[in-house]
Amino acid sequence: MTDSAVEAAKRTAARRAVADHFNPNSTHVGIGSGTTIVYVVEAIKEKSTNPNILFVPTGYQSRQLVINAGLTPISFDTLPDNVMLDVAFDGADEVDADLNCIKGGGACLFQEKLVAERAQKFVCVADYRKRQDRLLTNWPTIPIEVAPLAQRKIVRALKQLGSPDPKLRTTLLQKSGPLKTDQDFFIVDAPFPTLLTASDVQAGKGKGDGSDGTWEVNAISKAIKSLSGVLEVGIFAGLNGIEAQALETKDDAATLVTGGQKPIAVYFGMSDGSVKVRTAGGEE
Numbered sequence: 001m002t003d004s005a006v007e008a009a010k011r012t013a014a015r016r017a018v019a020d021h022f023n024p025n026s027t028h029v030g031i032g033s034g035t036t037i038v039y040v041v042e043a044i045k046e047k048s049t050n051p052n053i054l055f056v057p058t059g060y061q062s063r064q065l066v067i068n069a070g071l072t073p074i075s076f077d078t079l080p081d082n083v084m085l086d087v088a089f090d091g092a093d094e095v096d097a098d099l100n101c102i103k104g105g106g107a108c109l110f111q112e113k114l115v116a117e118r119a120q121k122f123v124c125v126a127d128y129r130k131r132q133d134r135l136l137t138n139w140p141t142i143p144i145e146v147a148p149l150a151q152r153k154i155v156r157a158l159k160q161l162g163s164p165d166p167k168l169r170t171t172l173l174q175k176s177g178p179l180k181t182d183q184d185f186f187i188v189d190a191p192f193p194t195l196l197t198a199s200d201v202q203a204g205k206g207k208g209d210g211s212d213g214t215w216e217v218n219a220i221s222k223a224i225k226s227l228s229g230v231l232e233v234g235i236f237a238g239l240n241g242i243e244a245q246a247l248e249t250k251d252d253a254a255t256l257v258t259g260g261q262k263p264i265a266v267y268f269g270m271s272d273g274s275v276k277v278r279t280a281g282g283e284e
């Protein structure tokens with residue numbers, strides 16, 4: 001596939017996702033980061049440039065994208081406590097059969113997670129290379145945002161968790177040295193063996209707790225997040241927004257604060273020009 005074919009796949013999927021999930025009467029919409037989200041913003045702009053819709057970006061690139069499209073950005077920390085985003089769109093680096101995602105290829109995972117958790121509907125758009133049954137199949141590493149001071153000890157701890165060669169992400173262009181995130185933190189990219197889903201563990205394909213060299217998605221995410229100095233882990237797993245809200249209405253007040261991290265739907269642009277939509281109900 002040529003680069004332009006991959007870009008065409010991203011654009012086709014973005015248009016379908018926006019057609020299905022962007023309501024021009026929305027009040028608050030989250031906008032993720034990366035190359036695919038550009039096509040989402042393009043499609044949104046075609047449907048509405050209503051200045052009353054407030055767009056919550058997930059970092060510098062995302063904010064510029066919103067501004068350049070003539071849309072109205074609003075910072076996450078100015079959202080009133082009782083406001084949920086109607087929908088948040090984002091890209092993904094890899095998605096498994098249960099809709100767990102790896103994100104952070106563009107180093108924006110921290111703000112992306114804040115925004116995803118605040119959305120009633122979190123929707124991802126990606127090209128066919130990201131569509132897998134298990135995480136760490138084609139995408140090689142888990143991106144982790146860390147405090148610079150703690151970087152070396154976190155790399156050591158990741159090795160103890162079974163990551164063979166965690167690496168500090170560096171800038172590729174003129175400036176040498178570590179890449180800095182929008183929070184002025186560092187990114188460590190940690191390879192692990194392919195991650196098990198919860199149903200793999202139930203089916204006895206591995207313990208999933210690291211003791212036999214296998215990790216289940218939620219377990220490795222929690223283990224990494226518990227290391228001091230880790231700001232956020234680029235695994236979006238657990239509940240989706242609809243499941244989280246259902247729990248909250250059953251008077252579990254804690255869930256609104258954590259929200260859902262998993263998308264309710266992922267739109268994959270395929271190499272033949274079609275779009276596959278993966279949801280909790282399966283794929284069509």
Ligand SMILES: O=C(CO)[C@H](O)[C@H](O)COP(=O)(O)O
Nearest residue numbers: 034035036091104105106108
């Ligand atoms: O998580 C991200 C940035 O932190 C991106 O959404 C992810 O890397 C996908 O990027 P692209 O659309 O360029 O493939």
